[in-house]
Amino acid sequence: xxxxxxxxxxxxxxxxxxxxxxxxxxxxxxxxxxxxxxxxxxxxxxxxxxxxxxxxxxxxxxxxxxxxxxxxxxxxxxxxxxxxxxxxxxxxxxxxxxxxxxxxxxxxxxxxxxxxxxxxxxxxxxxxxxxxxxxxxxxxxxxxxxxxxxxxxxxxxxxxxxxxxxxxxxxxxxxxxxxxxxxxxxxxxxxxxxxxxxxxxxxxxxxxxxxxxxxxxxxxxxxxxxxxxxxxxxxxxxxxxxxxxxxxxxxxxxxxxxxxxxxxxxxxxxxxxxxxxxxxxxxxxxxxxxxx
Numbered sequence: 001x002x003x004x005x006x007x008x009x010x011x012x013x014x015x016x017x018x019x020x021x022x023x024x025x026x027x028x029x030x031x032x033x034x035x036x037x038x039x040x041x042x043x044x045x046x047x048x049x050x051x052x053x054x055x056x057x058x059x060x061x062x063x064x065x066x067x068x069x070x071x072x073x074x075x076x077x078x079x080x081x082x083x084x085x086x087x088x089x090x091x092x093x094x095x096x097x098x099x100x101x102x103x104x105x106x107x108x109x110x111x112x113x114x115x116x117x118x119x120x121x122x123x124x125x126x127x128x129x130x131x132x133x134x135x136x137x138x139x140x141x142x143x144x145x146x147x148x149x150x151x152x153x154x155x156x157x158x159x160x161x162x163x164x165x166x167x168x169x170x171x172x173x174x175x176x177x178x179x180x181x182x183x184x185x186x187x188x189x190x191x192x193x194x195x196x197x198x199x200x201x202x203x204x205x206x207x208x209x210x211x212x213x214x215x216x217x218x219x220x221x222x223x224x225x226x227x228x229x230x231x232x233x234x235x236x237x238x239x240x241x242x243x244x245x246x247x248x249x250x251x252x253x254x255x256x257x258x259x260x261x262x263x264x265x266x267x268x269x270x271x272x273x274x275x276x277x278x279x280x281x282x283x284x285x286x287x288x289x290x291x292x
Contacts, residue, residue, distance in 0.1 A: 093137030105186030201238030
């Protein structure tokens with residue numbers, strides 16, 4: 001019964017779309033996009049889910065329940081368009097996402113422990129991690145249609161950068177006393193052989209995607225669009241590096257060594273949406289647009 005109600009609702013919506021083709025609002029505002037319009041878009045699935053949950057259609061009761069047929073993509077990416085002409089627009093995607101964490105370990109100096117002098121929070125080791133994810137994209141969009149229902153198609157280029165690093169700062173000095181007495185850092189690793197820094201290297205992803213979709217303007221300059229595409233993706237991941245500090249008992253010097261990572265990789269392929277790459281996450285989408 002619920003599926004029947006949902007189907008009837010969709011049919012009614014199509015009838016409204018076909019018959020409600022007045023291209024200006026009652027107040028005289030233009031409904032369709034025009035040259036010079038700026039556009040921002042966002043994932044429309046949460047909005048659709050909200051109304052499905054309120055109506056309890058298709059038993060969609062969870063806040064994150066997905067609308068049938070939608071494939072999520074481009075998380076944390078800003079999306080916009082600019083209309084060069086009424087039927088032609090440039091599209092852009094941008095994401096500059098960075099994150100960092102800091103963890104401190106407080107502990108007693110190993111020399112104090114050796115000499116039976118207690119000062120538990122005397123030393124502090126600091127461990128920092130950072131992650132970077134950048135997505136850049138641009139393309140052209142062309143449109144067809146003279147009513148509220150608009151078809152669109154085009155292509156876009158995508159470029160992504162992703163990397164991470166870990167930096168360790170130790171309070172215990174690496175010296176002969178630490179080596180002879182097997183001193184350890186706050187995390188339990190030996191002072192005489194420890195990792196100072198690791199870097200994954202910056203992975204680079206290139207994507208080329210063609211897209212097509214249908215957009216319905218249900219209010220002046222506000223629309224709901226369904227989009228899908230087909231894309232090619234290519235990703236390269238470098239080896240990265242690791243910097244270690246080791247006590248040389250012969251020269252009595254703490255030596256730093258930089259070595260390359262143990263692995264690298266690359267990949268490429270074509271796929272119907274959700275396939276530009278694992279990093280760019282280009283995919284079909286249900287989008288709500290606002291034109292200004």
